[in-house]
Amino acid sequence: MxxxxxxxxxxxxxxxxxxxxxxxxxxxxxxxxxxxxxxxxxxxxxxxxxxxxxxxxxxxxxxxxxxxxxxxxxxxxxxxxxxxxxxxxxxxxxxxxxxxxxxxxxxxxxxxxxxxxxxxxxxxxxxxxxxxxxxxxxxxxxxxxxxxxxENGGILAHPEMFEKANVEYPENWEQLLDVAQKLTIRDGDKIKVKGFEFVSSDNVMFTLFSLILQQNGTYLTEDGHLNLSSPEAITAMTELKKFVTDYKITDLLGFGETESQDMFFKKQAAMVIRGPWTIGVGRDNYKTDDFDYIPMPSFTDNPPYFAAxxxxxxxxxxxxxxxxxxxxxxxxxxxxxxxxxxxxxxxxxxxxxxxxxxxxxxxxxxxxxxxxxxxxxxxxIGEGIDTDYLKKQLNDNFQLIATEKLSVEEGLKKTEEAVNKMMDKQK
The missing domain is CATH 3.40.190.10 (Periplasmic binding protein-like II)
Structure with a gap:
């Protein structure tokens, strides 16, 4: 929460x-x-x-x-x-x-x-x-x-948007992408309603880590340092970049200004991956229970592994x-x-x-x-990780990756080096 x-x-x-x-x-x-x-x-x-x-x-x-x-x-x-x-x-x-x-x-x-x-x-x-x-x-x-x-495992979903688009709740990754594209509403090049939103202060990191783990990878070395240079990390970040650049089911508008759950309850997004504490946000802040909280499909055939x-x-x-x-x-x-x-x-x-x-x-x-x-x-998630600092580094570099100012490998390497330097200082 x-x-x-x-x-x-x-x-x-x-x-x-x-x-x-x-x-x-x-x-x-x-x-x-x-x-x-x-x-x-x-x-x-x-x-x-x-x-x-x-x-x-x-x-x-x-x-x-x-x-x-x-x-x-x-x-x-x-x-x-x-x-x-x-x-x-x-x-x-x-x-x-x-x-x-x-x-x-x-x-x-x-x-x-x-x-x-x-x-x-x-x-x-x-x-x-x-x-x-x-x-x-x-x-x-x-x-x-x-x-x-x-922050993993569940998706806020608007049932009326699914009904209007004549689509069902997704049960695997391919369906997630297909449904998200059909739910996305555009006005020219601008997205009016995001089909799937994960771009938030917390969920860039948590979604990235879940995709790494679901490939049987790891984001930590044996001595507890951050490892974002692995093939699994590169594949995971490449997929998240595609959400913006290729699948075009979300964008960076509002990143750092409006939390993704608020976008959802304002009906600016059809699906949002966010922790179940946001169920209470809908109930208490927006006075609504007209939404669902559905399972987030795994990126692979493996179970939906995640870090917390x-x-x-x-x-x-x-x-x-x-x-x-x-x-x-x-x-x-x-x-x-x-x-x-x-x-x-x-x-x-x-x-x-x-x-x-x-x-x-x-x-x-x-x-x-x-x-x-x-x-x-x-x-x-791991001992000794300053998650606030890690999220800040990942969020900053993800924006550079998604706008193609850095390659996936460059953005991940910058994050890895900055976080490991901070961890060594703290030790």
């Missing part, structure tokens, strides 16, 4: 904070003479997240009268900055709801409480590996995710005086009943396997079927 991305300077800022302040035993939580413990919990202001979190607090405090949970809500960007400042100032909240890619630098700098060995085994057994990727370092687990964050980041979940500060109480609350939210409520309320993909495999979840959220059906084919 988006609306939410980390900043490139996180690693540097955290390192500075550790040097300046070190690790402390301070805490924002408190306890009074009666033994009642107050936990401070920070989260962002997504309305559905806030609704789920407030229900958790009310139910948990009722069952645990000795616990008081103080929820502080911040706009996404403000929360990111305040959290960094709070850790630097030796006064972080007891627990925080964070996006997975924020976690590694906090953990590596010794700022987080570790999930107990017993509980970490439970987490590893019961949660999908891609959702845990950023919350784990070696055998240690530093948080529990709510969300299996994926770790999504939203909870961490506990190593400086908290009430780490056990904080973890007890986090584990409560991670149990099946609460996890199911969170995922249904936020329309996020369950990180907890038992929720994703529960038939009643699909009965209550039928549009999630395309996503649930492919969870077994996902892999963690």
């Amino acid at each position: 988006k609306g939410k991305k980390p900043y490139i300077l996180l690693s540097l800022l955290l390192c500075i904070s550790v040097i300046l302040y070190g690790c402390s035993t301070g805490s924002s939580g408190s306890s009074d003479d009666s033994g009642k413990v107050t936990l401070e919990w920070w989260s962002h202001d997504n309305p559905s997240f806030v609704a789920a979190n407030k229900k958790f607090i009310a139910d948990y405090e009722k069952e645990n009268p000795n616990i008081k949970i103080k929820l502080q809500i911040f706009p996404y960007d403000a929360m990111m900055q305040k959290l960094k400042a709070a850790y630097a100032g030796k006064n972080p909240p007891d627990l925080a709801q964070v996006f997975g890619s924020w976690v590694p630098e906090y953990a590596k700098n010794g700022l987080l409480s570790e999930v107990s060995p017993v509980d970490s085994e439970w987490v590893k057994d019961n949660f999908y590996e891609p959702s845990l990727g950023s919350y784990s370092i070696g055998d240690k687990v530093f948080g529990i995710p709510h969300e299996y964050n994926l 980041e770790s999504g939203w979940g909870e961490i506990v500060a190593g400086q908290s005086k009430h780490q056990q109480e904080a973890w007890d609350f986090v584990k409560y939210m991670a149990e099946s009943d609460q996890a199911k409520f969170f995922n249904l309320t936020t329309l996020s993909v369950p990180a907890n396997k038992s929720v994703a495999e529960d038939p009643s979840f699909l009965e209550e959220a039928p549009l999630m079927k395309a996503s649930l059906d492919v969870l077994q084919y996902g892999q963690f």
Whole structure:
């Protein structure tokens, strides 16, 4: 689920904070003479997240009268900055709801409480590996995710556009291209309605990686560096370029200005590959349910393999005086009943396997079927990758490739070199 991305300077800022302040035993939580413990919990202001979190607090405090949970809500960007400042100032909240890619630098700098060995085994057994990727370092687990964050596997589709064009939902790659061309509406050389849109801040990268994996290729070297010089990477990027230059089912208009899901709900695109969190965008922002979310065909005869980041979940500060109480609350939210409520309320993909495999979840959220059906084919995107930086490099170079200012090979090589240089600096 988006609306939410980390900043490139996180690693540097955290390192500075550790040097300046070190690790402390301070805490924002408190306890009074009666033994009642107050936990401070920070989260962002997504309305559905806030609704789920407030229900958790009310139910948990009722069952645990000795616990008081103080929820502080911040706009996404403000929360990111305040959290960094709070850790630097030796006064972080007891627990925080964070996006997975924020976690590694906090953990590596010794700022987080570790999930107990017993509980970490439970987490590893019961949660999908891609959702845990950023919350784990070696055998240690530093948080529990709510969300299996994926941008692949599903397509937003306008059924009335398919009906008007007299075409069916595609079941393989050839059909996808054929249907997308028939759905594309032009006014001269200008595209009025895109037949298929993947050009967005996230999906150039995620679609490229999925096409590489579906060819049995890899985008990483054995030592974890980016590898975009392989035949599979070149084939994948060449196909994405053709969407603009040959098939002419999309263009670059609006890239970086209008998110693809907004184009879809404004009926400027017939199909858009985007994560299932956009189902909620249609429901909440555009007040419509007149759309479908259909499976994205594989590029090859292989299953629809894809890469995923770790999504939203909870961490506990190593400086908290009430780490056990904080973890007890986090584990409560991670149990099946609460996890199911969170995922249904936020329309996020369950990180907890038992929720994703529960038939009643699909009965209550039928549009999630395309996503649930492919969870077994996902892999963690990779340790140490600054995905914001990688997306920026890929997006910039894809525009040069699609406008034929760079060859496919040149654009991929520029991306590979820039990202690997950044990775080596961070190490």
